[in-house]
Amino acid sequence: MQSIIFTNNAATQLCGELNQTKYDRLFILCDENTARLCLPRLKECDYMQNAVVITINADDTNKNLQSLTHVWQQLQQGNATRHSMLVNLGGGMVTDLGGFAASTFKRGIKFINIPTTLLSMVDASVGGKTGINFGGLKNEIGVFREAQQVIIDTNFLQTLDNENILSGYAEMIKHGLISNTADWAELLNQEPTSLSPEMLTSLLQKNIKVKERIVEADPNEQNLRKALNVGHTIGHALESLALTKGQPVLHGYAVAWGIICELYLCTIKTNFPIDKMRQTVSFIRQHYGMLAFDCNDYDQLCEFMTHDKKNTGSDINFTLLGDIGDIRLNQTATRNEIIEALDFFRDGM
Numbered sequence: 001m002q003s004i005i006f007t008n009n010a011a012t013q014l015c016g017e018l019n020q021t022k023y024d025r026l027f028i029l030c031d032e033n034t035a036r037l038c039l040p041r042l043k044e045c046d047y048m049q050n051a052v053v054i055t056i057n058a059d060d061t062n063k064n065l066q067s068l069t070h071v072w073q074q075l076q077q078g079n080a081t082r083h084s085m086l087v088n089l090g091g092g093m094v095t096d097l098g099g100f101a102a103s104t105f106k107r108g109i110k111f112i113n114i115p116t117t118l119l120s121m122v123d124a125s126v127g128g129k130t131g132i133n134f135g136g137l138k139n140e141i142g143v144f145r146e147a148q149q150v151i152i153d154t155n156f157l158q159t160l161d162n163e164n165i166l167s168g169y170a171e172m173i174k175h176g177l178i179s180n181t182a183d184w185a186e187l188l189n190q191e192p193t194s195l196s197p198e199m200l201t202s203l204l205q206k207n208i209k210v211k212e213r214i215v216e217a218d219p220n221e222q223n224l225r226k227a228l229n230v231g232h233t234i235g236h237a238l239e240s241l242a243l244t245k246g247q248p249v250l251h252g253y254a255v256a257w258g259i260i261c262e263l264y265l266c267t268i269k270t271n272f273p274i275d276k277m278r279q280t281v282s283f284i285r286q287h288y289g290m291l292a293f294d295c296n297d298y299d300q301l302c303e304f305m306t307h308d309k310k311n312t313g314s315d316i317n318f319t320l321l322g323d324i325g326d327i328r329l330n331q332t333a334t335r336n337e338i339i340e341a342l343d344f345f346r347d348g349m
Ligand code: GLY
Pocket: 123, 124, 126, 127, 129, 225, 228, 229
């Protein structure tokens, strides 16, 4: 199981970890933003002086084969061996792609994740999912391989805009929904973009434990880990639709919208309490706004859902809830039920 360390000083923590690790060459992967805004914070770790910095273009549209090839090439040109170490400094795009590059280079080198966005702290950098987008589909190619350590320093969040805080907060709401009523209510009672650093760290520490427990029980998503997919079947389809229309949205926004649709499915299929669905939907509508689409997009959305990795055969797989924390794995929904859920979403527009 990977260690997840909360710290106020990522440089000191990284130094300590590298000190205890045997490796020959050190590489650090950034995107153009984290190279500028976050890498300087690691300079006080002496090991960084000899690190080869690899930089890729930012944002999810660059989580592709071309960026991956660039990382492999830089590792090769820097004479990386199987005993080298890669540090991934960035959001989910960097930790997913860097984790995959490290997992495949010479059949696998060690890597450490230092997430710099709320989304990657609470979700992407934890639990060993690595990969890239391919053929228009998100995270289509990848492997499960955990980072040696995940170093969480919420000081990095000081440079994050409100949209990216909200994007990460959506995954926290998801963790609240699959956890218990107290955690869920606590999250809905906050104003995510005005949290004090102390409150955010405290919520984050509790929230990450939800994912940690689930990943520990089922690292390769054979069963319980599917709980982490609440909101994601429809959420990923909405994210792919927005990308296809040339108007990409942040992952967490798509997840929040997916939660609206899938909680509706829960009310009609697994008796999820309507009042709790309405409270969650109202919080999401208030903070995340809406995605504009119409019924002409339904075929395309259903097509995206049929490519979801969680499916077996032709059925579209959902993780639904009977109540907060009452997880129902391996549920399916008919096309008509999915369309009803999309109509419900659009009714709020
Ligand atoms: N983001 C869902 C998972 O890590 O399983």
